[in-house]
Amino acid sequence: VAKAWFDGSWDKICCERSIICGDITVKRPDRVMIRGNEAVVVDYKFGEENRRHNLQVSDYMQELRKMGFDKVEGYIWYIVTGKIVQIDK
Numbered sequence: 122v123a124k125a126w127f128d129g130s131w132d133k134i135c136c137e138r139s140i141i142c143g144d145i146t147v148k149r150p151d152r153v154m155i156r157g158n159e160a161v162v163v164d165y166k167f168g169e170e171n172r173r174h175n176l177q178v179s180d181y182m183q184e185l186r187k188m189g190f191d192k193v194e195g196y197i198w199y200i201v202t203g204k205i206v207q208i209d210k
Contacts, residue, residue: 150164162194
């Protein structure tokens with residue numbers, strides 16, 4: 122999965138860019154890749170797995186859908202273990 126994130130096929134890559142939400146909160150995903158109407162968000166974590174991480178990425182995905190992206194995928198990449206978790210919401 123991660124190989125496709127770095128293959129140069131994305132129209133735009135945004136690293137640590139702020140998303141200003143309707144309630145004036147700011148969310149800052151680690152990496153968002155955009156191609157047409159598709160967005161993939163990846164959040165890097167260096168600690169142990171935690172359910173809060175899933176909720177965080179799910180929130181990022183929801184905000185991207187509100188921005189008009191039809192196809193949105195989300196992932197958490199636990200750097201130390203190399204594990205990548207896909208978020209389904």
